[in-house]
Structure formats: structure tokens, C-alpha cells
Amino acid sequence: MELNDFLTLLTAITIAVSCSLLGCFLVLRKTVMVGDAISHSVLPGIAIAYLLSSSFNSVFMLIGAAVFGVFTTLLIDFFHKKLKLQEDASIGITFTWLFAIGVIIITLFTNSNTDLDQDCVLFGELSSTFLDKIIIGDYLMGTRSFWMIFPVFLIILVFILFGYKGLSIISFNEDYAKSLGINVGFINLIFMSLVSVTTVMSFESVGAILVVGLLVIPPATAYLITDKLKRMLIISCFLAITSCIIGFYLSILIDVTASSMIIVVSGCLFLLTFGYINIKKTLIF
Amino acid sequence: MENSSIEVHNLSVSYQNVPVLWDIDFTLPKGQIVGIIGPNGSGKSTLLKAIMGLIPLASGNVKVLNKNLSLVRDQLAYVPQRETVDWNFPASVEDVVLMGRYKKGNLFRRLTKIDKVIAQESIEKVKLEKYKGRQISQLSGGQQQRVFIARALAQGASIYIMDEPFVGVDMSTEKTILDLLIQMKEEGKTIIIVHHDIQTVSNYFDYIVMLNTRLIAHGPTNEVLTEENLQATYGGQLNIISKIQSIIKEKEFPLREKGFEDK
Numbered sequence: 001m002e003l004n005d006f007l008t009l010l011t012a013i014t015i016a017v018s019c020s021l022l023g024c025f026l027v028l029r030k031t032v033m034v035g036d037a038i039s040h041s042v043l044p045g046i047a048i049a050y051l052l053s054s055s056f057n058s059v060f061m062l063i064g065a066a067v068f069g070v071f072t073t074l075l076i077d078f079f080h081k082k083l084k085l086q087e088d089a090s091i092g093i094t095f096t097w098l099f100a101i102g103v104i105i106i107t108l109f110t111n112s113n114t115d116l117d118q119d120c121v122l123f124g125e126l127s128s129t130f131l132d133k134i135i136i137g138d139y140l141m142g143t144r145s146f147w148m149i150f151p152v153f154l155i156i157l158v159f160i161l162f163g164y165k166g167l168s169i170i171s172f173n174e175d176y177a178k179s180l181g182i183n184v185g186f187i188n189l190i191f192m193s194l195v196s197v198t199t200v201m202s203f204e205s206v207g208a209i210l211v212v213g214l215l216v217i218p219p220a221t222a223y224l225i226t227d228k229l230k231r232m233l234i235i236s237c238f239l240a241i242t243s244c245i246i247g248f249y250l251s252i253l254i255d256v257t258a259s260s261m262i263i264v265v266s267g268c269l270f271l272l273t274f275g276y277i278n279i280k281k282t283l284i285f
Numbered sequence: 286m287e288n289s290s291i292e293v294h295n296l297s298v299s300y301q302n303v304p305v306l307w308d309i310d311f312t313l314p315k316g317q318i319v320g321i322i323g324p325n326g327s328g329k330s331t332l333l334k335a336i337m338g339l340i341p342l343a344s345g346n347v348k349v350l351n352k353n354l355s356l357v358r359d360q361l362a363y364v365p366q367r368e369t370v371d372w373n374f375p376a377s378v379e380d381v382v383l384m385g386r387y388k389k390g391n392l393f394r395r396l397t398k399i400d401k402v403i404a405q406e407s408i409e410k411v412k413l414e415k416y417k418g419r420q421i422s423q424l425s426g427g428q429q430q431r432v433f434i435a436r437a438l439a440q441g442a443s444i445y446i447m448d449e450p451f452v453g454v455d456m457s458t459e460k461t462i463l464d465l466l467i468q469m470k471e472e473g474k475t476i477i478i479v480h481h482d483i484q485t486v487s488n489y490f491d492y493i494v495m496l497n498t499r500l501i502a503h504g505p506t507n508e509v510l511t512e513e514n515l516q517a518t519y520g521g522q523l524n525i526i527s528k529i530q531s532i533i534k535e536k537e538f539p540l541r542e543k544g545f546e547d548k
Binding site: 028030084162163165166168169171172173175176177178179180181182183223226227228229231232 | 301334337338339355358359361362363365369370371374375376377380381384387388389392393396420422436440
């Protein structure tokens, strides 16, 4: 394997696995669309952070993203609960509005030389992430995009390992969790912040639209395969990794963008699983 | 009151400025099976949620075992309505019952052996030991209801609050639940049940709260379950009047009515 391919794939896999782990709980809580909304509405946060620091400085971006991510969920809640608007309408208004503000900030305040452009925001440029290498002394330490997502991945891993009970009980029966005195609001806040941060860290590589695919498709496929939550988490990671590897090499083979191909493969795996399960069912009964 | 399980004072709850509960004030005894009855939309489930601290109160306060709820939260176990959750969630019977052992203090730690033993005992109490490892979507409605009750039992609380546990359950579940309630009462537990089938009220409950946004009456069943109170609770619902006649008769001849079908 070529070094550059390895580095690109490593970034893709770290992003995909982070997304699937969080995505499992989004799917189970039926809040996938909130994840979708967050992935778009963090754009103003990124744009402002970019303007303030004049670079993709991860600390600024993380803060900007987390703030706008949480702001999105609060705004959706406000429209839905206080103004009595349907939830899907609240989501639609919130994220398109914030996303549009982000696009305007970018077009107004950045010039054509910057890395941040609209194409990159929407689709990402996974194949060029290997260009930005971090070299310390004579040693290659990986790419910058990998080191942006890797700490987030570790935090997600720790959060899910330790918060597993809280996350599962809230996903299954939130009112009951509250009745046990569990701090549901706090866990939700951390969870939604992590979704925001993850989508931002994936922005450069896979973009705002395709990251939703990574959040939803592997967990939804795993949900079809197993009826145990722990297995669902593991299987969805496995599916995410498989989609990355197959998608990446297919994209080189037919010369298309890698991130799109990864999602296409992921979707095909979903359809195959769905078909297989249905055929198995008809054979049994 | 010295021997009270739950005290509710001047409680009002409203949704969008429309009162759902208005100036509710009552005290419930310990160690009894209490029924909360009233027509649809009378605020029964809202009252339970208000007692559990799950919704904001417009006014009033709730005392549990003479203390504020936050101090005695582990003494309250909640059994929500079965339809409020998605039973396709990837979990087994045991997984759900173990949730009864989750607390603020152990949320980030592993469950202990003792937790598992308590969950096992709770599963046995509702007679689901054969289904322990089964995925919860593959249970009947009655079995799902029993899973919820087992989860509450696993909490080891002294007050149990159940929202419509008899809706859509089969006869064997109904009997299992009733036997269990009586056993729990003998152990000194207090059970508070939201119930909508007025035909069975006099068989199930020692004490009732009659509700229709306002408190109509509360007290021992044989004192409070009068035609007058039922009229006041169910008011204009004409089809109810004939039922009321049969309930009054039923009180004179306490025969068990079997009015449950599986959904």
C-alpha cells in the first residue's frame, strides 16, 4: 500500500468509526435529522472561527462548532416546544437558515485563495488530505486532518465506554431515566456537542452532506443485523471500516471523489443486508 | 400527615396556558393499592408525571414520605405506559430489567453481581424467567408490561407508580400483576395506579382518587365510589351512566368482572 493511500484511508476510517458510534444512538433515539441539522448548522461557527484565527485552527473550530451545534438543538427545541411548530419543520428552518448564514459569511469575508470554499464545505476533499503532512524532525507524524479527528475519536470512545448505561437508558426511555434521577439534560448536552464536534472535524474530508451518510447508514445497517446494542455498535464500526476500504479503492479505480464512493458503498451494503434479511425471512416462513 | 406516602398540595399544571390539573390537594396513605381514575384527558398521567417531577408545575408542591422528591427519589419507582417506548430497541428482557438498577451514583460504573441477582429475582416475580434472554420486540403486550413492572421492582423502592398497567394485557398477565400487587402490599409497599376501566375499580383498589382536571373525591374505595362522585367525574359522558349502574350493583355483589382481551 502506498503511504499516501494509507494516510488518507486512516483519516477516512477514523472519521467513519467516530460517526457510526454516535450514529447508533442517533438512530435509536430517532433523532437522525437533528444530527443532519447539526452537521449543516455548524458552518457559521466554522466560518467565524476561521475568520478569527485565519486558519483551520482546531481549538477555535471546536469551540465554534460546539457552540453552534448546541445552539441548533436549543433552537429546534424552542420552535418545537415553545412555538408548537412540528419537529420536522423546526429542524428544516433551523439548519437551512444557519447554513445559509455560514455560506454568506464565507463568500463575503474570505477570498479565493483560502482553503474554505463552498465545494469543500459540501463535499469535502478526502483525497487531498494527505498533502498536509505533519513532520517532526525527520519523522512523519501523520496528516493534520488525522490529528484533528483522532482526539475527538478518543473522546467519543471514552464517552461511550463510560456513558454506555446512560446513553442506552436515555435512548430507550428518557422519562424513566429522569425518574431515576439521572441527569438526562447533561448527557444529552455532551452527546450533541460530540456530534457537532465530529461533524466539524470531518468537514474538510467528507463535507456537510456526506457526513450524515456516515452517521446514519452503518448504524442503520447494523440495526437490521443484530438485536443487541453492544453488537450494533461493533457491527456498525466494522461496516464503516469496510465501506471506507472498498469505497476508497473503487474511487481510485474509476477516478471519482473518495468520500462519495464511500457513502455509495455504505448504501449498497445496507441494501444487500436488507435484501439478505428479507430473503431469509421468506425462506423461514 | 404521619403515615402518608404522597402529599400533593395546591397542585396545578397547564399546557399552553390551558390547565390540565387545577388546584389538586390530597394525601395518600401508605401500604395500600391506590387507584387514580377519571375520563380520558382528565390529567391522570399528568398527575403521575407531576408527582415524579418529570414536568414543571404551574403551582403547588409534592411531598414524598414527608420529604422533597429529590431526597427520596430512590423510594419511588415509575412504570410508564407501555406505548411510550419503541419495543424494537435492541435489548433483551434482562437488559431492560437491569435498567432498574441504574442510579445517578453508578451510572458510569459497571453493575455489580448483586444488581444482577436483584434483576433475576424481579424477573422471576413477574414469571418471565423463561424469556430472560429474549429480545423485547418478540414479547406479547402483556409480557412487555411485565418487563416494565420487573424493572420497577428491581429498583427496590417503597412506592410504585404505574400508568395504565392493565391496558391491552392478556388474562394471565392481569392475574400475575394482581397477585404481585397483593404480595407487594403485604410487604408494606404503596402502589399508585392510573386506571381507566371503572368496572374493575372496586375489585382492584383500597383507596381511590377521582379526577377530572379538578379533584372530585379521594378516600377509601367503599366510601368514595358513589354514584354521585362517578357522575361528577365522568360528567356528560352519557354512555358511562349505564356502566355506573352496573358498578353500583357490582359493589353490592363483589364478583370479578373479566373484561380484558389481548390487543
